[in-house]
Amino acid sequence: MKKKQISNVFVHIMLSFLVLVWLVPIAWIVLTSFRAQKGSYSATILPKAYTLSNYTRLFAETDIFNFPQWFMNTFIVAVFSCMISSFFILSVSYAMSRLRFKMRKPFMNVALILGMFPGFMSMIAVYYILKGIGLASGPLKLVALVLIYSAGSGAGFFVQKGFFDTISKSIDEAAIIDGCTKWQVFYKITIPLSKPIIVQTVLNAFIAPWIDFIFAKVIIGSEAKYYTVAIGLWNMLTRENITNFYTRFMAGAVLVSIPISLLFMKLQKYYQQTGAGAVKG
Amino acid sequence: MKKGEKKKEFVTGYTVSNAVKKGDVFTRLSMIFLGLGNFARGERAKGILFLTSEVGFLYLFVSFLMPALGMLPSLGLTATEEVFNETTQLYEYTQGDNSMLILLYGIISIFMIAAFVVLWRAAQKSAYKVQYKAQNNIKILGFMQEMKTYLNEELHKLLLTLPVIGVIAITIMPIIYMVSMAFTNYDRDHQPPGNLFTWVGLDNFRLLFNFAGNFGSTFMYVLGWTLIWAVFATGLNYIFGMLLAMVINRKETRFKGFYRMCFVVTIAVPQFVSLLLISQMLQPEGIVNVVLRNTGILGSAESLPFLTNITWARVTVIIVNLWVGMPHTMLTTTGILNNIPPELYEAAKVDGANKFVTFFKITLPYMLHVTGPYLITTFVGNINNFNVIYLLTGGKPNTMEYYRMTAGKTDLLVTWLYKLTIDNRDYNLGAVIGIMVFAISAFFSLIVYRRTGSYKNEEGFQ
Numbered sequence: 001m002k003k004k005q006i007s008n009v010f011v012h013i014m015l016s017f018l019v020l021v022w023l024v025p026i027a028w029i030v031l032t033s034f035r036a037q038k039g040s041y042s043a044t045i046l047p048k049a050y051t052l053s054n055y056t057r058l059f060a061e062t063d064i065f066n067f068p069q070w071f072m073n074t075f076i077v078a079v080f081s082c083m084i085s086s087f088f089i090l091s092v093s094y095a096m097s098r099l100r101f102k103m104r105k106p107f108m109n110v111a112l113i114l115g116m117f118p119g120f121m122s123m124i125a126v127y128y129i130l131k132g133i134g135l136a137s138g139p140l141k142l143v144a145l146v147l148i149y150s151a152g153s154g155a156g157f158f159v160q161k162g163f164f165d166t167i168s169k170s171i172d173e174a175a176i177i178d179g180c181t182k183w184q185v186f187y188k189i190t191i192p193l194s195k196p197i198i199v200q201t202v203l204n205a206f207i208a209p210w211i212d213f214i215f216a217k218v219i220i221g222s223e224a225k226y227y228t229v230a231i232g233l234w235n236m237l238t239r240e241n242i243t244n245f246y247t248r249f250m251a252g253a254v255l256v257s258i259p260i261s262l263l264f265m266k267l268q269k270y271y272q273q274t275g276a277g278a279v280k281g
Numbered sequence: 282m283k284k285g286e287k288k289k290e291f292v293t294g295y296t297v298s299n300a301v302k303k304g305d306v307f308t309r310l311s312m313i314f315l316g317l318g319n320f321a322r323g324e325r326a327k328g329i330l331f332l333t334s335e336v337g338f339l340y341l342f343v344s345f346l347m348p349a350l351g352m353l354p355s356l357g358l359t360a361t362e363e364v365f366n367e368t369t370q371l372y373e374y375t376q377g378d379n380s381m382l383i384l385l386y387g388i389i390s391i392f393m394i395a396a397f398v399v400l401w402r403a404a405q406k407s408a409y410k411v412q413y414k415a416q417n418n419i420k421i422l423g424f425m426q427e428m429k430t431y432l433n434e435e436l437h438k439l440l441l442t443l444p445v446i447g448v449i450a451i452t453i454m455p456i457i458y459m460v461s462m463a464f465t466n467y468d469r470d471h472q473p474p475g476n477l478f479t480w481v482g483l484d485n486f487r488l489l490f491n492f493a494g495n496f497g498s499t500f501m502y503v504l505g506w507t508l509i510w511a512v513f514a515t516g517l518n519y520i521f522g523m524l525l526a527m528v529i530n531r532k533e534t535r536f537k538g539f540y541r542m543c544f545v546v547t548i549a550v551p552q553f554v555s556l557l558l559i560s561q562m563l564q565p566e567g568i569v570n571v572v573l574r575n576t577g578i579l580g581s582a583e584s585l586p587f588l589t590n591i592t593w594a595r596v597t598v599i600i601v602n603l604w605v606g607m608p609h610t611m612l613t614t615t616g617i618l619n620n621i622p623p624e625l626y627e628a629a630k631v632d633g634a635n636k637f638v639t640f641f642k643i644t645l646p647y648m649l650h651v652t653g654p655y656l657i658t659t660f661v662g663n664i665n666n667f668n669v670i671y672l673l674t675g676g677k678p679n680t681m682e683y684y685r686m687t688a689g690k691t692d693l694l695v696t697w698l699y700k701l702t703i704d705n706r707d708y709n710l711g712a713v714i715g716i717m718v719f720a721i722s723a724f725f726s727l728i729v730y731r732r733t734g735s736y737k738n739e740e741g742f743q
Contacts, residue, residue, distance in 0.1 A: 008533050015528065019543045022604065025558055026550060028568070041566055043575070088447060091440040099437040107441075112730065114452055116722040118665050118695050121715035122455030124702050128385055129455060152451035154444025183432035183439075211551040214667065218703065230553050237557055253554040261549035268545060268612075 029257075033250035040246040054251040065245065067252055069225065070232040073142060074209055077228065080146045082206040085153035089201055093160035094186055098172065111155040120214050127218055141219055141226045148215050149208055163197040164190065196270045203267045210260055229256050297402050300409035311408040315401065318408030322415050326424040331404045338397045346390040353387035356380040356465065357477045379473045384465070388458050392449065463712035469705055478709075485713045496710065499684040500717070506595070507693045511663040514602045519656060521603060522610020523648060526618055529611070541615075544608035552605065556672035559601055563587035588674050591690045598691055602669050613655065614648065621647050657729045661722045667695050676700065694718050 033054055035047035058067045095101075096108060126148060130136050135144040167190060175185050191198065209216075213230035220226050227235070233252050236245035300308055304318075311318040316331025357378025366373045414421050422430070431439040463485055471478035491497045529540050547555065562568050570584040579585070587597045621644065629639045649656070670676060676692035683689070687705050688697045694714055702711035 004533070011528055011531065011534060015534070015540055018525070019540060022544055022547050022608070025555060025562070025604075026547060028562070029550075029554065029558055040561055040564075041571075042568060043571060045568065045572060088444040092444045095437045095440045099440075101437045104437075107445075111448075112726070113723070114448070114456070116661075116719055116726055117456055118698065118715055118718045118722075120667070120695075121459055121698065121712075121718070122452065124708065124711075125385075125455030125458040126451060128381065129389075129450070129458075132382070132385060147451060151447035154441075154448045155452060181429075181433040182436040186436070186440075211553065213553050214671075214699070230551070234553060234557070237561070250558075253550075253558070257550045257554060260551055261546065264549035265545070 029250050029253055032247055033254045035247050035250075038247060039243045054247045055255075058248050058251050058255075064224075065232060065236060065248075066224065066227075067229075067232065067255075070227045070229045071255075073226060074228040074230075077142055077145050077149070078206050078209040081149035081209055082202060084146065084150035085205045086198070086202045088150065088154040089157050089160055089205075090191075090198065092154045093157035093164055094190060096157060097161045097164035098169075098186075098190070099182065111157070114155050120218075123215060123218050130219070136219070139226065141221075141223070144219050145209070145216060145228070148219065149212070150205070153205070160197055160201060163194060167193055199270045200267060203263050203270075207260060207263060207267075210256060294413065295406045295410040297405045300405040304409055305412055308405075308408045308412045311404060315404040316408075319404075319411050322411045323421055324407075324411055324424070324427075327407065327427070331400075331407075334400060335404075338393075338400075341393065345386075346393060349383070349386040349390045352378070352383045353390075354480075356479050357383050357473075360477050361475045377474065378477060380465075380471075380478045381467070381473045384461060385458060388454060388461065392454060459708075459712050459715060461712075462708045463716055465709055467708040468710065469707055472706060481709075485709050488710075489713050489717070496684045499682075499688060500714070502683070503688055503692055503694055503697050504717075506691070507664055510595075510599065510666075510693060511660055513599045514606065514663045514666065514669075515656065515660045517599065517603055518606035518610050519659070522607040523614045523618070523644075525607055526611040526614045527644070530615065530618055541611070544611055547604070548608050548612075552668045553672055556601070556605070556669060559604070560588065560673050563597065565589065589678055591678055591680075594674055594678060594691050598670060598673055601673055602666075605669060614652065617648065617651050618644070620651075654729045657725055661725050664693070664721060664725075665695050665718065666693065667699065670696050671699070694721075 031047060032042075034050045034052070035042070035054070036049035036051040037047070062068065096104060127136065130144045130147070134140065135147070171189055171193075172185050175189055176182070180188070209228060211230065213228075213234060216228045216231050217234075220228070220231060224232070224235075229252065233249055233256070235241065236249040236252070301312075304311075307318040307321045314332065315335040316328035318328075319325075319331065320328025357380045359375075359377045361377035362375050363372050364375055365371075411421060413419075464480055464482060465478050466481045466484070467478040470476070488494060488496050489500055492501055525544075528534065529537055534540075564570075565584040565586070567587075569587070570579065573579045573585065574581055574583070586593045588594050625643050625647075626639060629643055634642065670691055670693050674689070674691045676689035676696050678691070679686055679689040685705070687700050687707070692700070695718060698711050698714045698718065701707045701714060
């Protein structure tokens with residue numbers, strides 16, 4: 001019994017240590033965001049003086065780095081791309097799961113193969129195509145970003161299809177006997193039954209523009225007006241800006257991370273539910 | 282289901298070959314005038330739609346597609362040139378061909394022609410269908426009634442049209458565009474506008490597979506590191522993440538929810554924030570070195586070369602990736618670990634097995650069996666793990682050994698691809714590397730799909 005207690009204490013000490021290792025960078029972000037001295041160099045772990053000015057200046061001094069504007073840009077892009085891609089993904093996954101037609105298997109195979117190309121290999125080409133149709137200048141850049149995040153999303157339907165596959169088909173059949181069209185089955189029966197997977201799809205699509213920065217960097221280029229938060233914050237850490245903006249980067253990072261974390265926690269709940277649904281069959 | 286039966290599943294009599302063989306005069310004339318058959322037999326709206334799209338296509342064909350396709354084999358002949366203008370006494374530039382746009386328009390044209398072929402075939406089938414109905418006295422639906430079938434029998438067409446157009450335009454077309462660049466000499470010395478590039482066949486692949494050459498040897502080194510990275514990043518994350526999940530899952534461990542939440546918080550912080558921050562912390566003047574100096578472990582001028590020494594940097598990225606990835610593995614494995622039948626453990630206990638034996642003989646085999654596909658997907662994901670490398674080290678430390686210093690010692694194939702195309706504009710070489718990454722990913726993914734039952738037997742759960 002004693003041996004067990006010792007190992008138990010050991011486990012708890014080890015877990016606490018790990019938690020510390022995992023949380024130190026996060027705590028560091030929060031602490032630095034309140035730090036009064038400028039610059040990335042710091043001689044001590046804890047700041048010598050605290051201030052809120054990093055946050056206030058982020059919103060007040062918008063001449064070089066317009067954080068509120070980036071936030072709005074990202075929000076708008078996220079809302080639209082979330083709507084379009086959720087609609088696309090759910091339509092395709094429902095069609096693949098429930099409808100039977102000639103091109104179904106070939107379409108699934110093509111989607112599999114497309115998934116194996118590195119995502120941004122086609123990025124340059126997408127950029128030129130969008131430029132070719134006049135979507136790569138001015139505020140239209142944001143439209144281009146929406147298209148990039150959402151238009152190709154129809155190929156990523158496998159998780160959602162897997163979920164629809166687990167919903168019993170006998171409900172559909174009963175509804176069809178009662179005179180429902182397949183469209184009515186889709187939006188009156190399948191959609192209400194699939195809340196977990198829909199929330200998951202919507203949230204994932206909404207989060208993507210906040211955390212992506214490769215595509216945004218290529219499409220937006222150097223026009224600071226149309227930055228999303230990810231590229232904007234990244235630019236604060238370039239060599240010429242880091243001394244002045246390091247602490248403000250941290251403040252911005254905290255502000256972006258809070259909504260994302262909340263959404264993610266929400267998402268986590270639904271992940272577990274979808275998992276349970278799949279097992280129940 | 283046998284193959285023969287499968288083929289029969291979707292057979293209808295309304296095929297293009299039947300339209301050609303059994304069609305009457307209207308149906309056959311529809312081959313030239315799309316929609317004529319529909320129009321003659323009362324499907325007015327449909328017939329007009331077919332005909333207008335044909336006219337539109339023909340207009341496009343003459344005005345856009347023909348010139349675009351004509352330029353495609355050469356990718357442009359006249360380069361931009363400097364000409365001395367006698368009257369103004371100035372040098373002027375003549376407008377030359379832009380090879381990049383020619384290639385792009387050529388590919389768009391090919392897609393448009395393919396779209397027209399699809400439309401043409403649909404028109405033939407439709408014409409034969411309406412002829413068949415008229416001959417056999419089957420009621421021909423009005424336009425609105427026909428539209429209603431798109432909510433029922435033809436629902437898949439309604440649901441799929443827009444997503445498929447999106448995938449073709451934003452995913453397939455760009456991929457083909459990039460792949461075709463692998464067969465050109467579109468590199469930093471052939472930048473349009475101003476310079477032309479042209480088809481060079483397999484030259485870029487010869488360059489790649491000439492391992493004695495600089496490019497080929499760089500490829501081998503970067504590929505080697507990519508695979509080492511992927512093996513360690515996947516394997517260590519898997520083992521340690523699972524151990525973490527098991528330790529938290531233990532009956533005796535308290536505050537389970539708290540521990541899990543602490544780890545999940547780190548996933549929720551966007552990677553570009555956490556990784557950029559860690560990269561800052563590990564700089565020679567970063568907080569980690571400062572703390573080590575303050576505590577006297579390092580001398581006042583010393584620093585540990587976390588990201589500047591080659592071996593240190595490589596080990597650092599793998600360890601930092603543990604920080605990134607372990608919580609993910611913990612989350613995915615927690616549920617599955619709970620599903621392992623407890624009888625197995627009890628039996629092992631009766632037989633006197635200790636913890637290590639039960640882990641290696643029961644837990645690990647069970648987990649590998651269940652999460653095998655997940656493991657390989659993660660492996661492929663790590664081969665393509667752009668974020669961790671790009672945000673943490675940016676591929677550095679750089680080296681003279683690598684091709685034109687385009688890659689650093691921690692660069693993966695994907696980050697090298699990014700640097701080749703975005704920073705160095707060697708689009709042809711970037712495309713070749715992209716194709717190789719595709720081949721490697723496809724190889725490992727195929728192993729997964731051959732093994733998973735869910736792909737072959739989709740309806741097993743219902």
